[in-house]
Amino acid sequence: MNTVSLIRISSYYGCIAKFNSNPAGDRMTVSLPKLLVPALAALLAVAAPLPANAQAQQPEAHPPLYLGAAWYPEQWPESRWDADLTLMEQAHIRFVRVGEFAWSTMEPTEGDYQWEWLDHAIADAAHHHIYVVLGTPTAAPPAWLTTKYPETLRIGEDGRRDQHGNRQQFDWANPKYREFARDIAERMAKRYGHNPNVIGWQIDNEYARESYGPEDQKQFDEWCHQHYKTLDNLNTRWTTAYWSQTYTDWSQIPIEEKYGNPGLLLSWKHFVSDTWRSYQKNQLDVIRANADPSQFITTNMMGWFDGYDHYTVSQDLDLASWDDYVGEGHLDPYRNGAAHDLTRGFLRKNFWVMETQPGFVNWAPVNTPLDKGEVRAMAWHDIGHGADAVEYWQWRSALNGQEELHGTLVGADGTPVPLYSEVKQIGAEFAKAGPVLAGTSVHSEVAILHSYDSRWAINWQRHNKNFDPITQIVSYYKPLRQVAQSVDIVQPTVDLSQYKLVVAPGLEVITEAAAKNLIAYVQNGGHLVLGQRTGMKNEDNGLWPQREPGPLADLLGGRVDQFYAIDDKPGDTVPVTGLWGATTSKIWAEQLSTSSPDTQVLMRYGKSNGWLDGQPAAITRKVGKGQITYIGAWMDDAAMLNAARWMAKTSGVTPAFGPVPDGVDVYPREGNGKKVFILVNFNKAPQTVKLPSTMHAVLSGKDESTVTLNHYGVAVLQAK
Numbered sequence: 001m002n003t004v005s006l007i008r009i010s011s012y013y014g015c016i017a018k019f020n021s022n023p024a025g026d027r028m029t030v031s032l033p034k035l036l037v038p039a040l041a042a043l044l045a046v047a048a049p050l051p052a053n054a055q056a057q058q059p060e061a062h063p064p065l066y067l068g069a070a071w072y073p074e075q076w077p078e079s080r081w082d083a084d085l086t087l088m089e090q091a092h093i094r095f096v097r098v099g100e101f102a103w104s105t106m107e108p109t110e111g112d113y114q115w116e117w118l119d120h121a122i123a124d125a126a127h128h129h130i131y132v133v134l135g136t137p138t139a140a141p142p143a144w145l146t147t148k149y150p151e152t153l154r155i156g157e158d159g160r161r162d163q164h165g166n167r168q169q170f171d172w173a174n175p176k177y178r179e180f181a182r183d184i185a186e187r188m189a190k191r192y193g194h195n196p197n198v199i200g201w202q203i204d205n206e207y208a209r210e211s212y213g214p215e216d217q218k219q220f221d222e223w224c225h226q227h228y229k230t231l232d233n234l235n236t237r238w239t240t241a242y243w244s245q246t247y248t249d250w251s252q253i254p255i256e257e258k259y260g261n262p263g264l265l266l267s268w269k270h271f272v273s274d275t276w277r278s279y280q281k282n283q284l285d286v287i288r289a290n291a292d293p294s295q296f297i298t299t300n301m302m303g304w305f306d307g308y309d310h311y312t313v314s315q316d317l318d319l320a321s322w323d324d325y326v327g328e329g330h331l332d333p334y335r336n337g338a339a340h341d342l343t344r345g346f347l348r349k350n351f352w353v354m355e356t357q358p359g360f361v362n363w364a365p366v367n368t369p370l371d372k373g374e375v376r377a378m379a380w381h382d383i384g385h386g387a388d389a390v391e392y393w394q395w396r397s398a399l400n401g402q403e404e405l406h407g408t409l410v411g412a413d414g415t416p417v418p419l420y421s422e423v424k425q426i427g428a429e430f431a432k433a434g435p436v437l438a439g440t441s442v443h444s445e446v447a448i449l450h451s452y453d454s455r456w457a458i459n460w461q462r463h464n465k466n467f468d469p470i471t472q473i474v475s476y477y478k479p480l481r482q483v484a485q486s487v488d489i490v491q492p493t494v495d496l497s498q499y500k501l502v503v504a505p506g507l508e509v510i511t512e513a514a515a516k517n518l519i520a521y522v523q524n525g526g527h528l529v530l531g532q533r534t535g536m537k538n539e540d541n542g543l544w545p546q547r548e549p550g551p552l553a554d555l556l557g558g559r560v561d562q563f564y565a566i567d568d569k570p571g572d573t574v575p576v577t578g579l580w581g582a583t584t585s586k587i588w589a590e591q592l593s594t595s596s597p598d599t600q601v602l603m604r605y606g607k608s609n610g611w612l613d614g615q616p617a618a619i620t621r622k623v624g625k626g627q628i629t630y631i632g633a634w635m636d637d638a639a640m641l642n643a644a645r646w647m648a649k650t651s652g653v654t655p656a657f658g659p660v661p662d663g664v665d666v667y668p669r670e671g672n673g674k675k676v677f678i679l680v681n682f683n684k685a686p687q688t689v690k691l692p693s694t695m696h697a698v699l700s701g702k703d704e705s706t707v708t709l710n711h712y713g714v715a716v717l718q719a720k
């Protein structure tokens, strides 16, 4: 520790320590004039006991856009840190996330807390103008803990207890584990809660693995009791007479993940969501009680991941953040963009990309790299969708450990990999464009409605294996984004009055509260468009007796008479023609009918299976100043684009920017009296965009009326 601390102190107090880099990189040696050593040792003796707060150097103003890296100082000798932080600083990295897997370094044996290394890491980062997000280390409990308290280990669906050696091996509902988790979080918060270089907290890491042991089972049964109050109520709402499932005691209710009663499945997911929320709150409460309110609290979520209801878990956080990985292949700006918009919708404000791949990952079937320029394009795509930070996972691989081959910014020798210079460019651009984007966020005229209940309900009974709810959402999102150039994704119970158009692609589960909200939206003059399978189920994942769209059928003046899974074999798709052109319905087709004379038919099926022949495929009805539309066919991109244009026109939605060539993405952000547009060209060929007015091109520093963008080219334009 001494040599290590010497280096820290020398850089901390502005002394000159000359680092001799060697091929091992991490094993840097320090050559100090001999006479200086005793002086520094004396300094060390005085400086080491300083509390963490006093050691931290006050960094300058917070950057509006943060570039970051996941840094694991505990994996390296302290003598290496300054070299890493220097390289980070040179790349304009302004924050590191630290600590989220470091429990065995923080508390090597029970009750023996070691914070000096973390004090030093935070102080050293400050010295390099780098802020810190502290991760609580609870996703990776240390071996002494799980050995001494084996009840804290999770039990898998197969009934087997996890072992040590991987991560996420804890039981998220176990009271003993929660005690430990709260204790370590509280100690961290007490020590760093007022450290000016710590800007925020990440609780745990990517909640994902539930436990299925007797303790979890007991808590689930109690949850059911609390939620349903009486067994009669539960039995009725789950229709447990079916297959003799009737329960006569709460303890009889099993855990089912896939093939259980639909009411049981949904209840389990709600329990899982509530349990992750309370798991998080257990730590969040002690952090909040001890930390300065300026330090945000977040957790890193996972985009489209549906292991729990992210709205439930987000509600206690200050900031939503997610880990944005492409994995194999290239960035799909729509599917990925929708995941950004989804995350922005958790708290309905800007969010952070807490992790993203520096080129490639290590866990996809083929870990292909993003192209040269694509990482930069992706970073700006993130910011465009409302991210205020982009953090690369990770700075450097540990020399051993499960993720040795993952992309990094620094190689095993401790020197930059080729991508480093691209990230450095991103950092320089964030620094330049940050002041322009400060105080701006995404504002949309169009909202897409999304619920986990609906995605789960569809996935449990897809009816057609190809009916992927995310693909369905994106089939609406993509054309709507092309037309409106900005879309929000929100849950169906939020206040929708700000939107001109609200689209529910596959809201299979509609609760009474959601139905009331949607009816009010239409009655107040909004245009509500419902996609296939919407309004089929109630809050218990049971069928609404009205048939689709359930409680909205009266307002629609129409309904789904029958739904049909459509095979993808040639000749099995169903022709559809009408207002949006001639197309086919694939995967799914719903035979609609109208019950009200003012409900109009927009699209009809052609000759196919006999049942659908000539029947309505899309219908609409004006209700006062509002309108409600139902689309029962799964149409191709061209027809969906026509449908989106029609939706926009009938609702008064206008494009946020104006015409751009296909493959050029536009991301509007506004606020503080500013309007900013980020443009990214995903086409291989250069594209020229005529701007709607002369704008200030922030990255080039010039005023422009047209911009030409190369492949993955980016422009950040401020309207005058």
Ligand code: GLA
Pocket: 205, 206, 323, 325, 355, 361, 362, 363, 393, 403, 406
């Ligand atoms: C996740 C985790 C990280 C790391 C990366 C690798 O997002 O949070 O710890 O394992 O994946 O891609």
